[in-house]
Amino acid sequence: MVQSDDPQRLAPASAHATTTAAHTPLSSDLHRYRAVRQATEALTRWLTPEDQLAQSMPDASPTKWHLAHVTWFWETFLLIPNLAGYKPFDPRFHYLFNSYYEALGPRQPRPERGLLTRPSLDDVIAYRAHVDAAMSRLLADGAGALAPLLDLGLAHEEQHQELILMDILHLFAQSPLQPAYAPPRHAPSGQPPEPLRFIGFEGGLVEIGHDGSGFAFDNEGPRHKVWLEPFEVADRLVTNAEWLAFMADGGYRRPELWLSEGWARARAEGWDAPLYWQENAADQGGSWSSMTLHGLRPIDPAAPVAHVSFYEAEAYAAWAGARLPTEAEWEHAAQDLSVAGNFVGAGRLAPAAPPPAAGLRQMFGDLWEWTRSAYAPYPGFKPAGGAVGEYNGKFMAGQFVLRGGAAVTPAGHTRASYRNFFYPQQRWMFSGVRLARDSVRDAQAEVTREFKADVLAGLSRSQKAVPPKYFYDAEGSRLFEAITELAEYYPTRTEVALLRRIAPEIAQIISPGAALVEFGSGASTKTRLLLDAAPQIGVYAPIDISQAALDEAAAAIRRDYPKLVVAPLLEDFTRAITLPAAAQNRPVTGFFPGSTIGNFTPDEAHAFLTSARGLLGVGSRFLVGIDVVKDRDVLVAAYDDALGVTAAFNKNLLVRINRELGADFDLDAFMHRAIWNSGESRIEMHLESLKDQKVRVAGESFAFAKGETIHTENSAKFTVEAFAGLAQKAGWTLETSWLSEAPAFAVVSLLA
Numbered sequence: 001m002v003q004s005d006d007p008q009r010l011a012p013a014s015a016h017a018t019t020t021a022a023h024t025p026l027s028s029d030l031h032r033y034r035a036v037r038q039a040t041e042a043l044t045r046w047l048t049p050e051d052q053l054a055q056s057m058p059d060a061s062p063t064k065w066h067l068a069h070v071t072w073f074w075e076t077f078l079l080i081p082n083l084a085g086y087k088p089f090d091p092r093f094h095y096l097f098n099s100y101y102e103a104l105g106p107r108q109p110r111p112e113r114g115l116l117t118r119p120s121l122d123d124v125i126a127y128r129a130h131v132d133a134a135m136s137r138l139l140a141d142g143a144g145a146l147a148p149l150l151d152l153g154l155a156h157e158e159q160h161q162e163l164i165l166m167d168i169l170h171l172f173a174q175s176p177l178q179p180a181y182a183p184p185r186h187a188p189s190g191q192p193p194e195p196l197r198f199i200g201f202e203g204g205l206v207e208i209g210h211d212g213s214g215f216a217f218d219n220e221g222p223r224h225k226v227w228l229e230p231f232e233v234a235d236r237l238v239t240n241a242e243w244l245a246f247m248a249d250g251g252y253r254r255p256e257l258w259l260s261e262g263w264a265r266a267r268a269e270g271w272d273a274p275l276y277w278q279e280n281a282a283d284q285g286g287s288w289s290s291m292t293l294h295g296l297r298p299i300d301p302a303a304p305v306a307h308v309s310f311y312e313a314e315a316y317a318a319w320a321g322a323r324l325p326t327e328a329e330w331e332h333a334a335q336d337l338s339v340a341g342n343f344v345g346a347g348r349l350a351p352a353a354p355p356p357a358a359g360l361r362q363m364f365g366d367l368w369e370w371t372r373s374a375y376a377p378y379p380g381f382k383p384a385g386g387a388v389g390e391y392n393g394k395f396m397a398g399q400f401v402l403r404g405g406a407a408v409t410p411a412g413h414t415r416a417s418y419r420n421f422f423y424p425q426q427r428w429m430f431s432g433v434r435l436a437r438d439s440v441r442d443a444q445a446e447v448t449r450e451f452k453a454d455v456l457a458g459l460s461r462s463q464k465a466v467p468p469k470y471f472y473d474a475e476g477s478r479l480f481e482a483i484t485e486l487a488e489y490y491p492t493r494t495e496v497a498l499l500r501r502i503a504p505e506i507a508q509i510i511s512p513g514a515a516l517v518e519f520g521s522g523a524s525t526k527t528r529l530l531l532d533a534a535p536q537i538g539v540y541a542p543i544d545i546s547q548a549a550l551d552e553a554a555a556a557i558r559r560d561y562p563k564l565v566v567a568p569l570l571e572d573f574t575r576a577i578t579l580p581a582a583a584q585n586r587p588v589t590g591f592f593p594g595s596t597i598g599n600f601t602p603d604e605a606h607a608f609l610t611s612a613r614g615l616l617g618v619g620s621r622f623l624v625g626i627d628v629v630k631d632r633d634v635l636v637a638a639y640d641d642a643l644g645v646t647a648a649f650n651k652n653l654l655v656r657i658n659r660e661l662g663a664d665f666d667l668d669a670f671m672h673r674a675i676w677n678s679g680e681s682r683i684e685m686h687l688e689s690l691k692d693q694k695v696r697v698a699g700e701s702f703a704f705a706k707g708e709t710i711h712t713e714n715s716a717k718f719t720v721e722a723f724a725g726l727a728q729k730a731g732w733t734l735e736t737s738w739l740s741e742a743p744a745f746a747v748v749s750l751l752a
Helices: 013-023 028-042 063-082 110-115 121-138 144-173 240-248 260-269 310-319 327-334 440-459 474-483 490-508 527-533 547-560 602-616 632-639 645-661 720-729
Strands: 198-201 204-208 224-228 231-234 277-279 288-292 295-298 368-374 400-403 420-422 436-438 515-519 539-544 588-592 621-627 670-677 682-689 693-697 700-704 709-716 733-739 745-751
Touching: 028 063, 028 121, 028 144, 063 121, 063 144, 144 288, 198 327, 204 327, 224 327, 231 327, 240 310, 260 310, 310 368, 327 368, 327 400, 440 645, 440 693, 474 547, 474 645, 490 527, 490 621, 490 632, 490 733, 490 745, 515 527, 515 602, 527 539, 527 547, 539 547, 588 602, 602 621, 602 720, 621 720, 632 670, 632 682, 645 670, 645 682, 645 709, 720 733, 720 745
Parallel strands: 515 539, 515 588, 588 621
Antiparallel strands: 198 231, 204 224, 231 436, 277 288, 288 295, 368 400, 400 420, 621 745, 670 682, 682 709, 693 700, 733 745
């Protein structure tokens, strides 16, 4: 390599900085410049010259090339045009270290950067010192009119600091020695993360994009308005433990979860786990380790899953019954958060388990987060003139946006409007997954509207009535669980004993990987008997009309069955028409315990069984609990217990109407009644008015005469033969049945 006769060219940058500082105070711009340059060099402290030469793949670059390229940027865009008398270190570097600036001429092909054994690493270090000395002269009195270019150059070099670490990890992962870039400074948390929660946002007309204050890349603007429907984003990133459950459920073998191009890529490249994961030998328990900047390390279950492609992120989201956020949703959610997190300055160099806190966590740092948004220009975007205009705009095709920053990103580099971008198949960057979904509050609002309509219609009838499905808010579910413990209430006790006895037989007829769909799940207590007996169940999909009850039950099942996919559906189970995404395209077993089928009239039962067959699909199986006809006194006592728990359960319906519909029911003015209707073979529950009175509900007035009742529930009692006939009319065939000892209860298995 030809050397210059300029003595400053061979001086280390740090030595030059000390000499300058001894004579004159540094301008703030020069101080910023030197801090970034020194941070780049600090990344090489653990690297050998050989480490800095190699190129592991076409997408990566040697560390030596990064060191020279960022220096070329300063020389090309600031020094040559603006510093009088500046002499380039070596004109040939203009070809060697140009990255992609077509306006500046030809360059070394990117896949062949690893062939540049010359210049040597010492030459590159001398090049950096030469440029640093010249930049010290240029910035001695501040950047002045060059401030925008200085800001761009500093941000550009910080991007390459992250690329150095990304590329070194990929390089070291190819080595059979599995070397560590740096020793670990933090131990795994050792604690499982809290259950995943979703944070809701109203949406509406919002603004995104950089507001023009301070530095931003050109692709972050112009600021503009975007319409967002109500949405929710997960409060943390997806963890390794959750990803392992996805893998265990065949996530990499199920084409229905994948985009077509993603599936083709996964098959062609043999993806069966995130990049850098290695399955340990059987004698080590078949667990997984991952190549990290600290060498090969055991997977930390609580840490976020890293190094996954957009295609993998999309497949996981589909499997989890969710989706990826759009970049507008992500930015709107993050706009008021502090830009603080696990960045490179923390020294961890790997994503960490989420901190215990409420609200959104890990939005900044840890991992760049895939969004569902294609990388495209914002409305009104115009690239800058000249070669600098090639910085971002020319890449706005075929890539997807990531947000937030990573554990290898310099602190202060990113912000809420920052748009990172990669191709959907790429995996070597520090990328992770945050889930999003359409707001369930829309579904809850629909439930409230239906509740209001049903109550107003029911109270307008000559025989006032309210559908029993509205018993089960959180308090109603709690009271019902208390009812099941009562001495008089035999159905649950008898059914649980029967299920416990027959669960192994039921497990034999449930297909591997099946989805268990429970109608009106409540607290999901009976479900556990099936989950324990049939570990082959892949997905549990509870359907319930109460958001509170659904959330509580789903969280408990997720906690106790961490490998099971839980995909709740907020819906009136009599009207559900589509299973959650995670439950689709797999064998399905429906579960409807508790003799809830007895709450329907014969016509309603027929309609429900027909709709359930449509929801579960042809070839599905449906397990239904039915109470069997027995002595009147046993039946009445079961629905009118001595402790008054059933009465409280019945009256809680009035509490819910008061709370959610603005009613003014006086609970002391109504009493609970249970009646055996032998002609209809059913127990009826009523709330009887104890006086003449008027009640207002949702702004309407309803008169009650003394003794008048609100009919709240029927509980029909069957024989197995009679129920089989009812089911057959709805398209089901009785497969088998199980009957308990007295007081008799039955579970039947129907086939579609």
